[in-house]
Amino acid sequence: MQAVLIDGDGIGPEVTAAACRVVAAAGVKVDWIRAPAGAAAAADYGDPLPDETLELIRRYRVALKGPVTTPVGRGFRSVNVRLRQGLDLFASVRPVTSLAGVTTPYENVDLVVVRENTEGLYAGLEHEVVPGVVESVRLVTRAAAERIVRFAFELARARGRRVVTFCHKADVMRLSDGLFLECARAVADDYPFVLFDEKAIDNVCLELAADPTRFDVLVMENQFGDLISDLCAGLVGGLGVVPGANIGGRNAVFEAVHGSAPDIAGTGRANPIAVVRSAAMLLDHVGRHEAAAQIERAVAATLQAGVGLTPDLGGSGTTATLTDELVRQVAR
Amino acid sequence: MQAVLIDGDGIGPEVTAAACRVVAAAGVKVDWIRAPAGAAAAADYGDPLPDETLELIRRYRVALKGPVTTPVGRGFRSVNVRLRQGLDLFASVRPVTSLAGVTTPYENVDLVVVRENTEGLYAGLEHEVVPGVVESVRLVTRAAAERIVRFAFELARARGRRVVTFCHKADVMRLSDGLFLECARAVADDYPFVLFDEKAIDNVCLELAADPTRFDVLVMENQFGDLISDLCAGLVGGLGVVPGANIGGRNAVFEAVHGSAPDIAGTGRANPIAVVRSAAMLLDHVGRHEAAAQIERAVAATLQAGVGLTPDLGGSGTTATLTDELVRQVAR
Numbered sequence: 001m002q003a004v005l006i007d008g009d010g011i012g013p014e015v016t017a018a019a020c021r022v023v024a025a026a027g028v029k030v031d032w033i034r035a036p037a038g039a040a041a042a043a044d045y046g047d048p049l050p051d052e053t054l055e056l057i058r059r060y061r062v063a064l065k066g067p068v069t070t071p072v073g074r075g076f077r078s079v080n081v082r083l084r085q086g087l088d089l090f091a092s093v094r095p096v097t098s099l100a101g102v103t104t105p106y107e108n109v110d111l112v113v114v115r116e117n118t119e120g121l122y123a124g125l126e127h128e129v130v131p132g133v134v135e136s137v138r139l140v141t142r143a144a145a146e147r148i149v150r151f152a153f154e155l156a157r158a159r160g161r162r163v164v165t166f167c168h169k170a171d172v173m174r175l176s177d178g179l180f181l182e183c184a185r186a187v188a189d190d191y192p193f194v195l196f197d198e199k200a201i202d203n204v205c206l207e208l209a210a211d212p213t214r215f216d217v218l219v220m221e222n223q224f225g226d227l228i229s230d231l232c233a234g235l236v237g238g239l240g241v242v243p244g245a246n247i248g249g250r251n252a253v254f255e256a257v258h259g260s261a262p263d264i265a266g267t268g269r270a271n272p273i274a275v276v277r278s279a280a281m282l283l284d285h286v287g288r289h290e291a292a293a294q295i296e297r298a299v300a301a302t303l304q305a306g307v308g309l310t311p312d313l314g315g316s317g318t319t320a321t322l323t324d325e326l327v328r329q330v331a332r
Numbered sequence: 333m334q335a336v337l338i339d340g341d342g343i344g345p346e347v348t349a350a351a352c353r354v355v356a357a358a359g360v361k362v363d364w365i366r367a368p369a370g371a372a373a374a375a376d377y378g379d380p381l382p383d384e385t386l387e388l389i390r391r392y393r394v395a396l397k398g399p400v401t402t403p404v405g406r407g408f409r410s411v412n413v414r415l416r417q418g419l420d421l422f423a424s425v426r427p428v429t430s431l432a433g434v435t436t437p438y439e440n441v442d443l444v445v446v447r448e449n450t451e452g453l454y455a456g457l458e459h460e461v462v463p464g465v466v467e468s469v470r471l472v473t474r475a476a477a478e479r480i481v482r483f484a485f486e487l488a489r490a491r492g493r494r495v496v497t498f499c500h501k502a503d504v505m506r507l508s509d510g511l512f513l514e515c516a517r518a519v520a521d522d523y524p525f526v527l528f529d530e531k532a533i534d535n536v537c538l539e540l541a542a543d544p545t546r547f548d549v550l551v552m553e554n555q556f557g558d559l560i561s562d563l564c565a566g567l568v569g570g571l572g573v574v575p576g577a578n579i580g581g582r583n584a585v586f587e588a589v590h591g592s593a594p595d596i597a598g599t600g601r602a603n604p605i606a607v608v609r610s611a612a613m614l615l616d617h618v619g620r621h622e623a624a625a626q627i628e629r630a631v632a633a634t635l636q637a638g639v640g641l642t643p644d645l646g647g648s649g650t651t652a653t654l655t656d657e658l659v660r661q662v663a664r
């Protein structure tokens with residue numbers, strides 16, 4: 001198969017190379033088509049997200065992406081946001097599961113955050129009314145609300161635990177979240193076999209902090225999703241271990257959501273697990289379920305055994321030792 | 333002294349009565365001026381927040397408030413939001429501390445969430461552009477941004493730990509959070525003896541979930557603050573134990589931020605600790621520091637001893653047994 005590879009900035013090339021090795025070890029032959037994005041691309045093409053990159057993803061439909069940096073100060077909008085909006089990757093999907101071997105205050109967390117990825121405050125609509133007074137627009141449309149909630153219900157059905165928690169603040173944003181809530185209820189009506197739970201976003205924050213194990217699929221507006229995704233990642237070990245996907249009707253981009261960590265780039269200390277697991281999501285997306293499951297099992301086994309781990313995971317290994325171990329476990 | 337008392341809906345009258353008893357036991361004679369708000373007020377006055385109530389608070393300057401319900405379906409805006417905006421209570425202050433006796437995944441949490449309380453998405457500016465397309469406005473003004481950040485720095489100085497974490501999403505909301513960030517930096521410049529830390533709000537969510545002990549004072553926009561306050565409450569035992577204050581230039585309202593729990597109203601099972609601690613914040617605000625500290629010590633001692641606790645705290649006591657114990661501890 002063919003897939004686009006954006007290796008990104010900082011530790012990006014190191015961790016994506018590790019992911020490619022693990023995918024190969026899982027027996028999937030991928031012809032990776034490299035595409036530029038991030039700070040390096042800005043220098044070479046004058047744009048951190050060249051059209052060419054969007055074109056390549058449109059052609060090959062799926063991409064694996066390392067962390068990219070959006071250069072500041074030249075008015076560039078975030079590369080991540082542009083990718084999601086430019087390719088209409090309307091669903092951000094962040095599975096968050098407890099990992100044996102990663103010590104956290106919680107066990108048995110097994111949820112997915114589904115975040116609307118194209119609207120809300122990320123639509124980029126802002127203006128200065130007068131000096132010192134700025135308005136940003138939080139956009140909610142029926143079409144986008146319905147499709148993201150439908151996506152969440154389909155996921156809940158596929159996962160089999162069958163609970164969807166819709167998170168909103170309709171008592172304050174009566175019109176925008178009122179519309180979102182109305183859409184969510186209408187879609188829920190099509191899924192009588194999935195439990196639909198609607199909750200105020202602040203309560204969800206509290207419950208996640210107090211006991212995240214009770215949640216299955218959470219679905220919400222863009223900015224709420226930004227905060228909740230990271231909150232949940234914090235519950236299970238941080239951005240170094242959780243994968244991410246941005247899924248649209250035609251295209252999908254799989255990415256680690258951690259930063260490019262320029263401070264450790266080139267030192268061989270980067271943890272590749274988030275990108276490796278994102279690659280597993282890519283394989284799952286294209287129907288290579290067994291290879292994806294094999295990689296997930298290898299990650300779990302490696303973390304549990306504690307072999308070859310990088311410093312952020314409490315080990316004294318390197319990107320290479322950790323990748324070697326993942327490759328060894330995948331091949332078992 | 334005189335202070336307004338809004339006893340509120342559901343369990344409100346029971347828990348505020350408990351708080352009044354504890355305040356009296358701490359030796360502060362308060363002449364409580366009752367003012368109506370909530371569902372009962374809506375029935376009696378046609379408005380869940382009658383003008384009379386705002387007038388009374390303007391006259392007496394401070395109020396203690398139980399949970400109130402905003403009746404739905406008649407277009408009423410949230411009573412809480414109207415109180416904050418109507419009295420210009422620009423700072424929401426939520427101290428969040430670990431309590432011995434309340435078992436949670438974390439110990440040694442000792443932070444305060446300072447939330448801008450009048451603008452952001454709570455300004456109430458929304459409109460339907462065409463059917464199925466709604467915009468809510470997130471308003472940021474220099475004046476409000478500066479005063480809330482200044483408030484946070486004053487608090488950090490008073491607390492003595494001297495760290496302010498300003499939380500934003502300026503890489504996405506370049507204009508609105510760009511302005512807020514610019515104001516925060518300008519104010520920080522006036523406080524070289526306080527450490528100023530600026531962080532992306534999603535990172536803050538992650539770090540709070542992973543290790544909340546490192547934070548001191550957090551300051552942020554209204555909606556971020558809504559989520560973060562509850563996240564933090566979830567880390568230390570929930571809304572039943574954390575107090576809240578809404579502070580303006582002239583007036584201040586102290587409140588439990590839990591709901592009115594109609595399901596247990598009248599059963600004698602309501603936990604009064606959140607309102608009791610809010611009353612302690614009121615005493616502190618009016619300069620009765622020793623009485624406030626006495627109440628805080630009584631709460632800590634009662635929770636640690638585990639005597640008289642209500643069911644939500646794992647006990648088999650009642651509002652009365654818990655209040656008796658608080659009164660006994662205060663009087664020691």
Ligand SMILES: CC(C)[C@H](C(=O)O)[C@@H](O)C(=O)O
Nearest residue numbers: 078080081226229257504534
């Ligand atoms: C980089 C940033 C624009 C992005 C976001 O806010 O969506 C990131 O935080 C994420 O969650 O993927």
Ligand SMILES: CC(C)[C@H](C(=O)O)[C@@H](O)C(=O)O
Nearest residue numbers: 172202410412413558561589
């Ligand atoms: C009741 C609601 C409007 C309120 C808010 O969102 O501010 C509450 O959640 C709070 O935090 O005090």
